[in-house]
Amino acid sequence: MQDIVMELKHINKFFGDHQVIHDVSFQVKKGDFVTLLGPSGCGKTTILRMIAGFYEPDSGEIHLAGRQIERVPPYARNTAMVFQEYALFPHMNVYENVSYGLRVRRRSAEVIREKVGEALALMQLTGLEDRYPNQMSGGQQQRVAVARALVMEPDVLLLDEPLSNLDAKLRETVRVELRNIQQQMGLTTIYVTHDQQEALSMSDAVIIMKDGYLHQQGEPHDIYFEPRTPFVADFIGTTNLIQVEGKNALWVNYGEDVLELDATCPEGRYTVSIRPEAIRLSENVISRGEGNCLRGTITHSMFLGEKMRYFLRDKLGHEWLGDIHDPGRKVYTGEVSMMFRSERTHLVLEEAM
Ligand SMILES: Nc1ncnc2c1ncn2[C@@H]1O[C@H](COP(=O)(O)OP(=O)(O)O)[C@@H](O)[C@H]1O
Ligand SMILES: [Mg+2]
Structure with a gap:
């Protein structure tokens, strides 16, 4: 039995008087790769941001690694988020970007060197330490953003459509690498995408959302062969x-x-x-x-x-x-x-x- 490392309980979220998340509950097992899947505007980013602490839910609870965290500020949660638009620091080189979080946490120079070295090697960025973001391709910048999250060894890694700016071929390569690294590290990951193929091929579990409602959570096979709502049946495959x-x-x-x-x-x-x-x-x-x-x-x-x-x-x-x-x-x-x-x-x- 895998342990549950994260749980959302009855989460509701409003922007003004517009409710964008409706009573969403789910559990994530330790080491799993869970994908939030749904059309644009269904609330995927809002959920990630509530887990990371950038938004507060209006009601409901978020539990992570044995702590209730929905009112805990972002820096005091052990989460790491990779944004859709990589958000690297433009005035910092690769090494400085990746080591930033560890420096803020005042880890020793030795530990920083070791962890950054490992993360760069995993993301195949070794040798690019001195490059600046504007001297790299989109794919390389994306890897830097992931490496910067990996060094933090978060309880949960949050990835918001991290491959959407890559061309189709590169997307597929990075997809496989990302999944391998995640499995090697046993890193609990929540991955957001609107691409159903990506969701089916990478995930231990898929959560399907529409208009702020959770329609179904399950293993890729269950979602495909046993869709519970007409929307899920139609959204996954044909x-x-x-x-x-x-x-x-x-x-x-x-x-x-x-x-x-x-x-x-x-x-x-x-x-x-x-x-x-x-x-x-x-x-x-x-x-x-x-x-x-x-x-x-x-x-x-x-x-x-x-x-x-x-x-x-x-x-x-x-x-x-x-x-x-x-x-x-x-x-x-x-x-x-x-x-x-x-x-x-x-x-x-x-x-x-
Ligand atoms: N900061 C915000 N202020 C007001 N409305 C927002 C804000 N962020 C998102 N929304 C709205 O919430 C809904 C869900 O958005 P989002 O979580 O970004 O969807 P997704 O990531 O699935 O595309 C959308 O209707 C969006 O317009
Ligand atoms: Mg989004």
Whole structure:
């Protein structure tokens, strides 16, 4: 069992009379890499700033390493934050930037030399100690900002979209390095991004937010395969969402068809999510296959190399996406059967917030 090192309890935050965080609670295990994911404006930066101490919540508690800290000033919390716009000191060279926090804490020259040396080596900055920020690329400046946070050995490292200013290729390299270093050091990290691929590929746990509400927290697989709200289903990856009529059974009515689900659907209107990659197509009319089958008409198709993406319309006029991987030269047209297994016919139990 991993220990819980950080916990937010019922956090609410207003700016003026505008509430931007609504009753957010979550726990972070020691050594985990946790990603806060959501569209721009959903409150990610506000949450990081409350953990770091730059904003105070209006109500709720923040616990870190056994202390309740929501009213503790930033310098008295053992957190370190890397801002989206690196915020290096322009008049200081790399060594001075990275050693700054330790100098403020009056650590000995020897300790500073050792810790800065380690952090620079980890971030592959050795040899650049004398450079000034304006003499470095965006990627290098970003590494300096991370090194400056690492030397503080914080109880939690807070990273606010630290890769968003890098080009796609560099982003991927730094992403892998960052995750390796974080794991080597066993450093508890909260990482903010609006990039779902980044969140799925780097994290031990993902927290999905929208409009200041926490929609779901879970391991990447759970978030992808078992989204709890229609927003999560649609925000992570691509999906088909359909409205169904529940009868307190493992199946639902969809128009004249019956669909078997991965869970019991209570009485009432619910949403079901079916991923495009879960769909198979057949030109045959299939009465009873294994799992679910609906008839549809292909309205459009796109060859994407590793897959064919089909746009379909079912009998109720609802639009679907179906992805056929490794398609070779096969192209379906006209009316087809869409098949998908019941365990990939996911019942979304909660409505949007
Ligand atoms: N200092 C501030 N004063 C007033 N409103 C703010 C302030 N900071 C953020 N907001 C508002 O709070 C909401 C959440 O912002 P933010 O936490 O920056 O979102 P994100 O980081 O997810 O893009 C937005 O509506 C934003 O306009
Ligand atoms: Mg932000």
